[in-house]
Amino acid sequence: RLSEIAVHLRKHPEFAACISTEAQLAVFTAGPRDSKAQKLALHKVFESFMACEPDVSSAQLKLLVQRLRREQRAQFRPSGAQHINPAAPVLSPGSAAKDDEVPESAWERKAARAILRLEEQFPGD
DSSP states (O other), X not given: OHHHHHHHHHHOHHHHTTSOHHHHHXXXXXXXXXXXXXXXHHHHHHHHHHTSOHHHHHHHHHHHHHHHHHHHHHHBOTTOOSSBXXXXXXXXXXXXXXXXXXXXXXXXXXXXXXHHHHHHHSTTO
């Protein structure tokens, strides 16, 4: 859904950097009941993402992996134990701790782990 893409554009600056301003604007201005505008916006996002320069996408991937690693380290206990520290807030990716912060979903945590696993298996790909 386009609304989910809009959320990811806001939450993940590395993703947004690979999408043209025009495509992002189309996502944020497409009305929820305007299927034609939504279809056009989705097309623009896909086209823009696929046309992203390789050096830009590589740099953004590197930044994404670095951020996810930092966030993952912050969630684990300082002792190195492989379980989440219940005292550490689970924040949305790319955000700093704020009073009004919405916790990251289980799906987002799994996706972050998958991205890091893929980066280990296929570095820079």
